[in-house]
Amino acid sequence: LAKTTQPISMDSYEGQEVNITCSHNNIATNDYITWYQQFPSQGPRFIIQGYKTKVTNEVASLFIPADRKSSTLSLPRVSLSDTAVYYCLVGLMEYGNKLVFGAGTILRVKS
Amino acid sequence: DADVTQTPRNRITKTGKRIMLECSQTKGHDRMYWYRQDPGLGLRLIYYSFDVKDINKGEISDGYSVSRQAQAKFSLSLESAIPNQTALYFCATSDGSGTYNEQFFGPGTRLTVL
Numbered sequence: 001l002a003k004t005t006q007p008i009s010m011d012s013y014e015g016q017e018v019n020i021t022c023s024h025n026n027i028a029t030n031d032y033i034t035w036y037q038q039f040p041s042q043g044p045r046f047i048i049q050g051y052k053t054k055v056t057n058e059v060a061s062l063f064i065p066a067d068r069k070s071s072t073l074s075l076p077r078v079s080l081s082d083t084a085v086y087y088c089l090v091g092l093m094e095y096g097n098k099l100v101f102g103a104g105t106i107l108r109v110k111s
Numbered sequence: 112d113a114d115v116t117q118t119p120r121n122r123i124t125k126t127g128k129r130i131m132l133e134c135s136q137t138k139g140h141d142r143m144y145w146y147r148q149d150p151g152l153g154l155r156l157i158y159y160s161f162d163v164k165d166i167n168k169g170e171i172s173d174g175y176s177v178s179r180q181a182q183a184k185f186s187l188s189l190e191s192a193i194p195n196q197t198a199l200y201f202c203a204t205s206d207g208s209g210t211y212n213e214q215f216f217g218p219g220t221r222l223t224v225l
Contacts, residue, residue, distance in 0.1 A: 041221075049213065089212060100153070
């Protein structure tokens with residue numbers, strides 16, 4: 001299993017860009033990098049997924065360097081409603097038990 | 112209506128009781144999963160099923176069993192509940208194609224074992 005390391009918590013202010021970095025030194029060739037968001041007492045929600053370089057969707061961007069040993073989730077212009085836990089996952093769900101949710105990063109957005 | 116529903120949403124039970132948590136989905140997905148989450152921790156996979164005839168153990172299956180009654184229904188049972196099974200339980204689904212790791216989660220069942 002690819003182990004991930006991400007900061008325990010981060011603070012930001014409304015309107016700022018937030019970057020959360022995840023380390024995954026032993027990522028396997030077939031592994032994808034996936035980020036989820038979780039609000040209190042709710043199930044996680046898929047944000048974005050990538051394999052290499054850069055992926056962008058309507059809510060976030062994901063930057064993956066060439067060696068794929070780390071990745072950065074970028075949230076543009078955060079608001080108070082972006083306060084949540086963000087999980088970095090590395091794996092491939094084709095083999096179910098290879099997808100592991102770590103402790104995640106608690107992002108607190110302040111006004 | 113929610114695509115992934117879980118019943119009950121909250122349950123308090125006693126040590127030694129058998130309890131079943133149910134999950135239903137209207138997304139038409141073949142793949143279903145059960146996770147548990149403990150305070151301050153991430154989610155851990157208990158069981159997963161890639162189709163009606165396929166059941167697989169996850170990271171922490173001891174003390175749990177599952178039943179895939181239909182494509183849309185996946186139940187988790189605790190045969191003899193114990194206090195350290197007190198947790199938040201989530202069911203999830205995926206379609207196994209396209210975005211590989213995209214799962215859709217239910218609202219969760221908060222289980223307390225006294």
